[in-house]
Amino acid sequence: MAHFALKYLRREALPTTFCPGCGCGIVANCFLKAVEELGRSSLEGFVFCSGIGCSSWIPNPYFKADSIHALHGRSIPVAMGVKLVRPDLQVVVFGGDGDLAGIGLSHLIHAARRNLEVLVIMVNNMVYGMTGGQVAPTTPRGMVTGTTPYGNPEPSMDVARLVADAGASYVARWTVAHAVALKESIKRGLEVRGLAYVEAVAQCPSQLGRRNKMPSPAEVMRWLLKNSVSLAKLEGGWEEGKIPVGVYVDRGRAGFVESYRGMAEALRRVK
Amino acid sequence: MEERVLTGIHFWEGNVACAEGALAAGCSFFAGYPITPQREIMERMAARLPKLGGVFIQVEDEIAAVNSLVGASWAGAKAMTATSGPGFSLMQEGIGYLIMTETPAVIVDVQRLGPATGQATKCGQGDVMQARWGRHGDQALVALCPNSSQEMFELTVEAFNLSERLRCPVLLMADEVVAHLRERVEVPPPDRVVVEGRRRPSSLDEAPFGSARPDGVPPMPLLGEGFNVLVTGSTHDEYGLRHTASAMVHRRLVSRLVRKIMDRADELAEVEVRGLEEADVGVVSYGCTSRSVYRAVRMAEARGVKVGHVRLKTLWPFPSKPVRALSEAVKAIVVPELNLGQMCLEVERVAAEPCRVIPLNKVGGGLVITPDEVLRALLKWS
Numbered sequence: 001m002a003h004f005a006l007k008y009l010r011r012e013a014l015p016t017t018f019c020p021g022c023g024c025g026i027v028a029n030c031f032l033k034a035v036e037e038l039g040r041s042s043l044e045g046f047v048f049c050s051g052i053g054c055s056s057w058i059p060n061p062y063f064k065a066d067s068i069h070a071l072h073g074r075s076i077p078v079a080m081g082v083k084l085v086r087p088d089l090q091v092v093v094f095g096g097d098g099d100l101a102g103i104g105l106s107h108l109i110h111a112a113r114r115n116l117e118v119l120v121i122m123v124n125n126m127v128y129g130m131t132g133g134q135v136a137p138t139t140p141r142g143m144v145t146g147t148t149p150y151g152n153p154e155p156s157m158d159v160a161r162l163v164a165d166a167g168a169s170y171v172a173r174w175t176v177a178h179a180v181a182l183k184e185s186i187k188r189g190l191e192v193r194g195l196a197y198v199e200a201v202a203q204c205p206s207q208l209g210r211r212n213k214m215p216s217p218a219e220v221m222r223w224l225l226k227n228s229v230s231l232a233k234l235e236g237g238w239e240e241g242k243i244p245v246g247v248y249v250d251r252g253r254a255g256f257v258e259s260y261r262g263m264a265e266a267l268r269r270v271k
Numbered sequence: 272m273e274e275r276v277l278t279g280i281h282f283w284e285g286n287v288a289c290a291e292g293a294l295a296a297g298c299s300f301f302a303g304y305p306i307t308p309q310r311e312i313m314e315r316m317a318a319r320l321p322k323l324g325g326v327f328i329q330v331e332d333e334i335a336a337v338n339s340l341v342g343a344s345w346a347g348a349k350a351m352t353a354t355s356g357p358g359f360s361l362m363q364e365g366i367g368y369l370i371m372t373e374t375p376a377v378i379v380d381v382q383r384l385g386p387a388t389g390q391a392t393k394c395g396q397g398d399v400m401q402a403r404w405g406r407h408g409d410q411a412l413v414a415l416c417p418n419s420s421q422e423m424f425e426l427t428v429e430a431f432n433l434s435e436r437l438r439c440p441v442l443l444m445a446d447e448v449v450a451h452l453r454e455r456v457e458v459p460p461p462d463r464v465v466v467e468g469r470r471r472p473s474s475l476d477e478a479p480f481g482s483a484r485p486d487g488v489p490p491m492p493l494l495g496e497g498f499n500v501l502v503t504g505s506t507h508d509e510y511g512l513r514h515t516a517s518a519m520v521h522r523r524l525v526s527r528l529v530r531k532i533m534d535r536a537d538e539l540a541e542v543e544v545r546g547l548e549e550a551d552v553g554v555v556s557y558g559c560t561s562r563s564v565y566r567a568v569r570m571a572e573a574r575g576v577k578v579g580h581v582r583l584k585t586l587w588p589f590p591s592k593p594v595r596a597l598s599e600a601v602k603a604i605v606v607p608e609l610n611l612g613q614m615c616l617e618v619e620r621v622a623a624e625p626c627r628v629i630p631l632n633k634v635g636g637g638l639v640i641t642p643d644e645v646l647r648a649l650l651k652w653s
Contacts, residue, residue, distance in 0.1 A: 047494050066494045069503035071368050074338040081342025084326045089495045110331040264321045
């Protein structure tokens, strides 16, 4: 029997260019499983926007769907342009932590504030992988990368908390070692009213693992599991070196396009 | 009912005429970030677009503005942003992306005095070379340059039409003086405004990024119509698949993107030409500076000096032929500009020997080049 995901994939683009053991495959699998469980037999009606980085390649070119592979950090403005013009299309953003929380952070915060009706999936591998492994805003303190050869002196950033505080309707974080929970959050994210942000903390054995005494994918995934803490158990919701997992917020709020269209409709009723 | 085309005679400043030109051309998406001196364009769009069923959004920065045009345009809208100097610098990477992905969009730069923050409210013409060369990599686009409120309307319509016809971003290089000049604007009835649409693929198989047609412009599919379109700023083949190492694919793509503009440079060259026959001296002008030139030419002719004047409405691709023709008719061409000498370099490039090119430059304080100053130069070099 063919793999369930093949019907969603652009076969001429396979195999993928991801490194062996990359976390992107698990994230793609969780997303497509969520789509299938929601009863969608194809990706018709979806538009995928992504930036620059390894995880931005998940939809473009591998998904058999419309996709825009945007500039580094700029997937969210592109997604906003699509959604405002075609509210009927379901817009999903894929990006890495460097793309969405580094260079593109301002757009992510403002999209959350507007509560733009898109699902943002951030694959957080805690490093700039495509450029060979430089420190990211999400790299844990002390980790060795290409640009922190003596260990990262900076604290890392809780992007999920930031997006929740900025006003998004739905925010969750899991690691790829929590694949079922991740898939369930993606399902919820595809159905919620407003912006959904789902963070998937993932291994990058090639660029982060090998520099930090975890050269195999399984070792990094064990590290992810060992350091994951349920959000409910963390005092203040954050502890350096730990990965809070769980649902930060789940609230139906009017989204930006809904509000904008409502304003425009009301204007046109006025003579 | 809100009217899209405000047919009639108006007393409009250039920025308002520009916004109205965009609406008349069918613009339905505007994203912008506040900056002087373009603000009247975005405030006009904020007031008008929602009533017309379109979308206006003030975004977090100019980078978001230009990138939102990508999504809006592929979703089917005619999309525009407007900015001034610093914002134009921030948009350059996005403009390169629009070129590479063959995405129609219009970007207005109401030029002010740079560099950096410069003199934010004062007029300048210092962005004209940036318009041509501001991005990394080989590329070409179209840049138009109005010199009146009427042209702020007309050339904005033209910018949309060219951007749809050529599938490339088109720049409207306005300046602070033209943007804030209030004068008569005549808006024709809707059926007299020529509006071009987008050429769409005839089948799902037609390649969106390659063309066998001589014009080199492929048809453009839209999102949400079953094309499974792949849009990428990376080097891609005719179906949008990335080729990050193939020399052949890169050369084929980038050569076509440049050729589709440069091969029709003559057709795109819109100029106003006056008095080339028996001219004693020439002048090449554009934007607000050309208004002083009109007067200087009359003053010179009252003194018996005949002046050949080429006024550029298209800045890029550069209208080489009419400028070359002028250089063959005169011994010297004066090029007045509100910068320290930019388009004069292009005039020098195309001018025939032994014609001399005389820059006439002024920057600072919002001072314009006066008719007297142009006149003195014309008399000196006639």
